[in-house]
Amino acid sequence: MDKNLKRMATMHRMQVAGLELFYTQGYYNTSIDDILKKLDLSKGAFYYHFQSKEEFFISIVQNLVFRKVYSLLIEPIEGEANPLHAIENCLDDALQTAEHNEMDFGFVLANFMAEFNGRNDKIVQYLRDICKVWEVNLVSSLQRGKTDGFIERHVDSEGVANYIIASYFGIRTLMVGANARMLRYNYMQQTRNYFRSLSPVVVA
Amino acid sequence: MDKNLKRMATMHRMQVAGLELFYTQGYYNTSIDDILKKLDLSKGAFYYHFQSKEEFFISIVQNLVFRKVYSLLIEPIEGEANPLHAIENCLDDALQTAEHNEMDFGFVLANFMAEFNGRNDKIVQYLRDICKVWEVNLVSSLQRGKTDGFIERHVDSEGVANYIIASYFGIRTLMVGANARMLRYNYMQQTRNYFRSLSPVVVA
DNA sequence: ATCAAAACCGACCGCCTGGTCGGTTTAACG
């Protein structure tokens, strides 16, 4: 029982350190030794717990990345009444963590998709699956927003969901390097603009 | 004189083949030998013309990528009367080439920015410079659109320009793999939605 | 034809990478 606990603990430590380095340096540019050095562990420990670098990465995606995307980008929207407001706040929160150079899991997704595109279809598929979950949940929130009168009935929920995801991925790509703060401000401003075009016309 | 021509021709061949492979396989995942194999050239030829792999890549960015971004994403907008229409058509054209799996230079930019982010600041800077040129030109087109009455006067041109670039980068990231056609359709639909929110209110 | 410079060749080097494996330490259990 305790053995199993230790196993889990070690694997988790490796995954956390792995994600950190894969995120900051890229998958192909990060060696297993890099990760092990951070943890004072050896190759033997790594290959005792994981079959290969690829399988290791996939376990990170399915455990850490998926859970985080879910808890940070999906769950916060579910409970709220007005989906557009909820999405807006959610994106702003995510960009704020990004601005402080912490790991922003929406971008982790976009970043890895770009890196593995055309290089490792298997991994791309896992990443796309997570995107799909995000998209599906956005769509159902938007649909709910229609029936609740927060969104125009003729709006194409799927199109909107994709547009939200796309613009978010893109702004994160642009935020690398400089003036992240201003980009975030501009982005949120335009998002509100866009969202206004989806709301029912309110007679002032 | 003829010597110089041959020099240029060989360098250009290398750059074209290099971009092709860097784009499809990634920079860190493409070896110089990969490129040379395609051209039946040797290491000697490569290091005769270029100082290093990095310098080679930068020359590709400044020559091929920059020119193409300019001619495909910037120039087509300059001449047109209504900037929003022009931008819309331009994006649609770019996504169409992307759909046919040809090289789409807007995405080349986004792709490389993701790959080099945090790994090679020098290269990131060159890529950001190209983004900046794109942005600046979008802004001036949008401003012109305001004075010409195609765009609401209170619109924040810089914010809009960033939003356009971001959403484009993002949709291209999402288009990797499957249903590119539908994503493009949805994206253009929502772009038109968004642009409508920037236009002066027309009394129907 | 001559010859120097430009263009190109390809063997070679040092380094790093993912992965292997025989061995050692650790710790739960009878």
Added chain:
DNA sequence: CGTTAAACCGACCAGGCGGTCGGTTTTGAT
């Protein structure tokens, strides 16, 4: 205790990488 399996170590390997360099071929001017 002693035993046994899980957990971990680290030297090692084959292969690939960016980059070097002494040498050969091509080329254009004389």
